[in-house]
Amino acid sequence: MQSKATTVDQYLKELPEERKAPMNELRKVILKNLPKGFKECMSYGMIGYVVPHTLYPAGYHCDPSLPLSFMNIASQKNFIALYHMGIYGDQKLLKWFTDEYPKHSKAKLDIGKSCIRFKKPDQIPFKLIGELASKMTPDDWIKMYEKNIKR
Secondary structure, three states, X not given: OOOOOOOHHHHHHOOOHXXXXXXXXXXXXXXXXXXXXXXXXXXXXXXXXXXOOOOXXXXXXXXXXXXXXXXXXXXXXXXXXXXXXXXHHOHXXXXXXXXXHHHHOOOOOEEOOOEEEEOOHHHOOHHHHHHHHHOOOHHHHHHHHHXXXXX
């Protein structure tokens, strides 16, 4: 589900009541821990954290007019989703996350290539998500993107 909201505040305001608190907490922990240089914006109908064109003028290779996406959070129909491109591109980071997850949540890890799904908002491991957000700088992401993803 992609939102038509044009601002993060509008996106959060339009959420169902039961999703507002966990989405706000997720946003708060990400903003607190995300390294300097990333920019929060609406991206693909979700709240996005991107490398702005001021730091990476080439932008996203599929559409250079878009900034380089790094991380997104979204309230989907049946879950809250966290999309983190770093765990998609870095096996070491993915292993760290999957090893740490059981220490922070009793819920089974529901993960795809870059998507982590939380079906029960009260089981989101906010502290762990904050740690994950802190693990990669914009420069780290650009280097990984250019090495592994941009062809």
